[in-house]
Amino acid sequence: MRRRDRFDHILVETTGMADPGPVCQTFFVDDEIRSALRLDGIVTVVDAKHVNLHIDDTDEVREQIAFADVMGTGHAGAASARHERVGTHPPGSGAK
Numbered sequence: 001m002r003r004r005d006r007f008d009h010i011l012v013e014t015t016g017m018a019d020p021g022p023v024c025q026t027f028f029v030d031d032e033i034r035s036a037l038r039l040d041g042i043v044t045v046v047d048a049k050h051v052n053l054h055i056d057d058t059d060e061v062r063e064q065i066a067f068a069d070v071m072g073t074g075h076a077g078a079a080s081a082r083h084e085r086v087g088t089h090p091p092g093s094g095a096k
């Protein structure tokens with residue numbers, strides 16, 4: 001925190017199915033961090049190809065989606081066949 005003037009933003013990345021709660025709590029619980037930094041937002045990238053395999057089995061997937069201020073998708077092209085099978089289609093796809 002001694003070099004605060006050198007940073008405009010800090011990005012914290014967690015890979016895989018991490019629980020976002022403890023990461024977010026760091027910005028509120030630790031006095032030094034709370035006074036020096038502000039949590040601006042949470043971005044989640046959902047693996048469109050595999051999300052349906054894990055969403056019902058793990059809390060982390062649902063928590064990552066629930067915590068997100070902004071959500072993007074990865075592997076969206078590979079997931080289009082899956083949308084056909086489960087009867088859902090991405091917005092703007094024109095499929096019915």
